[in-house]
Amino acid sequence: MKIVRAQDFDLKREVEYGSVEQNAAVRQIVTDVKREGDAALLRYTEQFDRVRLDAGALRVTEAELKAAYDHVEPSFVTAISAAAANIRAFHARQKRNSWMDLQPDGSLLGQIIRPLKRVGVYVPGGKAAYPSSVLMNVIPAQVAGVPEIVMVTPPATGGKEGIDPYILVAAAEAGVNEIYRIGGAQAIAALAYGTDTIVPVDKICGPGNIYVALAKREVYGVVDIDSIAGPSEIAVLADDSADPAYIAADLLSQAEHDEMASAILVTPSATFASACQAEVERQLAELPRRDIAATSIADYGAIVIVDSIDEGIEVINRLAPEHFELIVEDPLVYLGKIENAGAIFLGPYSSEPVGDYFAGPNHIIPTNGTARFSSPVDVDDYIKKSSLIYYSKEALLANGETIMELARREGLEGHARAIEVRLRKEESQSGTALEGKAGAYDGDK
Template sequence: MRIMRAEQFNLAREVEYGTPEQNESVRGIVEAVRTRGDEALLELTEQFDGVQLSAAQLRVTDEEINAAYDRVEPDFLDALRGASANIRAYHERQRRQSWMDVQPDGTVLGQVIRPLKRVGVYVPGGKAAYPSSVLMNVIPAQVAGVPEIVMVTPPATGGKPGIDPYILVAAAEAGVKEMYRVGGAQAVAALAYGTESIAPVDKICGPGNIFVALAKRAVFGAVDIDSLAGPSEIAVLADDTADPVYVAADLLSQAEHDEMASSILITPSERLAEEVSVEVERQLVLLPRAAIARESIDRHGAILLVDSLQAGIEVVNRMAPEHLEVLTADPMSLLGSIENAGAIFLGPYSSEPVGDYFAGPNHIIPTNGTARFSSPVNVDDFIKKSSLISYSREALLRDGAHIMTLARHEGLEGHARAIEVRLEKEAGAAAVDAAAQQTIKGKKA
């Protein structure tokens, strides 16, 4: 693994927007599904997945889900249920409540929080079939109160309509009641615009290949999307106390994702740098996905030498990595200086897979430096907020002139007059009330 000074390394990663041909292909797929519904969906499934389906076969049946339970191991089911419990408990702490503030003059200001009505979760198939991602997408939406959650996932290739049983079981355990065997850009279009068989959703979330990502970008605006995720990333900030075996293993845990994944060690220790470089080579050949990890390490991996841990933190904050491990003598003391990272793992026992699978925080995390301004998937992603304004008469009389001044400054006379007619009417009413009071006083006298 190459070792260099941090200032020699280009921290910026190229953002993947697809080739012109890929973008054109996706636009055609999206438009076909938008205009022709199920007919296009079935044609495209046969074209890209090699599977012939009827519209009646799109939806996964309860019998298929029940059969999937017989095909997964008991220890997988136990682990899945343990992870589900932890993910749910963590996200429960993120729940928000509507609120109202009643002011002394009777004005009520507040915020009404409601869940989205219908959310679509895209789950990849093939070599990128990740049951854990089902939990990470579905459970926050459930905690937010989303009443309708629908999953789409590609059918098996080679002419078979089946779906990975582990995906089906994960979805069932998470509480998904509506699942469809369709994938790719055509599935994203179906979720966005609806077909005869699949009702449209309000938001689409979940990872996928470049065609899925481009389709999500194409339909954004018609629906909301979670993000346009890039390749996975890990940065490890470590000092002399770090175990090179642990560091190397954690770097490779990301490198095996795909050839574009990025694994970076940042350290002031030349000794650790040399030992980790050797250890990466030793461990890499033992991985089943060694070819993928090798290309990732060679193309996007590096060990960056810095003058101090504080200099290392400055590199981290510029990089804004998806995952950051801090393997130092006192990792907690550095936490306050870390400004940009999607997920922060402190200490030797908080290996990145702990967060990927089981601890509870969400593993769908901003990539490509977007941790500078965005967050992991959370309950807020599945709610919407409405402002509540109930002005009292007293408040309008007090603030009306200011409102009209601002409106007229912007050239919006209609806005100003909407306030003015109220002030004039209320002033007239006040004058009538004052006259009536004077009459009553005169009679009493």
Template sequence: MRIVSAGQFQLKREVDYGSAEQNAIVKAIVSAVKNEGDAALLNYTEQLDGMKLAPESLRVTEEELRAAYEQVEPSFVSAISAAAENIRAYHSRQKRNSWMDLQPDGSILGQIIRPLKRVGVYVPGGKASYPSSVLMNVIPAQVAGVPEIVMVTPPATNGKAGIDPYILVAAAEAGVNEIYRVGGAQAIAALAYGTESIAPVDKICGPGNIYVALAKREVYGAVDIDSIAGPSEIAVLADDSADPAYVAADLLSQAEHDEMASAVLVTTSEAFANACRDEVQRQLAELPRREIAEASINSYGVILLVDSIEEGISVINQMAPEHFELIVEEPIAYLGLIENAGAIFLGPYSSEPVGDYFAGPNHIIPTNGTARYSSPVDVDDFIKKSSLIYYSKEALLTNGETIMELARREGLEGHARAIEIRMRKEGKAGNE
């Protein structure tokens, strides 16, 4: 990791919208599934995943879900169950209620909150499987009251035929029983437009490769999507009270995600910077995913020297990182200064994986500086709101002239007359 001053640093990566060829491939797949349904879905599953399926075998059976429990360790079942309980408890505090406000003139204003009816969750296969992401997508939707949650996942994981049993157990523990063995852009298209076997959804969420990301972008508008996520990020602000081994381990915990992940240390101490850099190299040599993490550290790993904690927080606010760890003496004293971060971890024992897996907050967090204006996935992502207006006669007669004034100033006479006709009926001529 190179050491630089804060003024020399700039980390801003463009969102990957794919090559022209990748976009063309995705558009063709989405169009085919939209127009041909199961036939195209099965064709692409055979062509791209090497799995020849019949329509009736697309859906994972209850027997397969039960069998998955026999293929995983009991300790994993206990761990995923405990994590699900924490995630559910945290997100339950985010629930909103509909409300109505009775005005003195008899009018009622309010907001009606309803859950989305049907949500699709994409769970990747490929290089790795992420049972924790099943929980982070499914549980907020359940807490919001979504009655139908469907999961899609490739029919092969890590190059082996069959869905990862850990994914299936996580789904079962989260309460999902509608699961289809289909992945890639074709799965996104099936969720968006429906096929003979898969009913369409209102929203699609969950991570995936570039083809999945482009397909989500392609179908947006027909359905809602969560986001087009960029590579994972971690920024740590530490002083010399921090343990270099802890900080190095946390930096590498994100670097091992993929070659484009970024790991940034901001510190007030040059001695600590050197110690942490050496510790990163020492731990990197022993990391199973060394090749990926090393590429990330070499390309997007950096240590920034600042003069004060306050300057460091200013740098963090400009970065708006996905994950931000503050490992300094009295970290809570600085909390009010932190404006832009997807998730904030305070103190030496709040390691980023605590949030990824177990504490309860969602680990699907805005990347690439978008924490300036967006938030982690939560219950609000799975609800819709309707405004409620019940206007009384008294209110309309009192405010009708004002409403017509505003309508006519915009040149919308039809709007004004919709009010005027009512006022005339009630004995008020209106503005003629």
């Protein structure tokens, strides 16, 4: 893991969202599923997942969900249930309510909050299966009140045995019973456009590989999406009060995700930097996914030496990392200075996996610097808002001239006349003359 000074560290990390060939392949898959429905879905499932299905076997049955419990440890069921309770409690505090405000003139303004009707959740199953992603996508949608939640996941996340039973148990514990054994770009297309078997959704959420990300971008506008996620990231700002073993383990916890994951340590101590570098190498040799993590560390890992914690915070704010650990003496002193980070972990015992799995906040977090302007998945991702406007006659009479002025200054005479016709009607009924205005509409002409 290379050690660099802050002035020599390139903060820019350009993530290309697919090659020309990958984009073309995704567009073809999406087009085919849109046109052919189940036939294309089954064809691509056989081609990419090496699983031959018929349309009747796409949906996971209730019996399969129940049988999955026989293939997982009781301790896992206990753990996933406890995690679900924490996630539900955290997201319940985010729930919004509709509101209305009655004005003195009798007009009524407000906002109506409604859940989306149908949401599709993608659960990946490439280099690893992620039961935790089931909870992080499904529970906020349930808290928001979404009545229909459908899940898709590749048909062989558990190898030749089919879908990973841990994913199925997580889905059952979360209360999802509409699940389809499809993955990749074809699954995204099916959720967006529907097939004879799958009813289309209003929004698609959940992480996936590059083909899933490109497909989500392709169907955006037909449906909403949560984001186009890049490779996972962790940045740690630590001083020499931290334990190098803790820091190394946390850096590797993200590096093992995939070869393009990023793991960055920022520290004002050169001695501590060297200790962490050595500890990363030691732990890496013992890591089961060491080949993946080693590539990540070599290509996208770094230890950045700064002159002070404050300079380190500047580096972090420019990085805008997905996960950020602040492991220094009195981390709360510096918390207010952290402007850009998807999730902030304070102190030596708040290791990133605490948030990934159990604490309650969502682990689907903005990547690739987008924490500068976006947020983790939450309840707001599963609602829509309608503005409510009820204007009383008194309010229109009081403000009509002002509205007409604004409309005419934009050259939209039709807008102005929509107000003026009402004012003239009230004028004729009350006998009160409407003062002439340049360009005023005479409805009798």
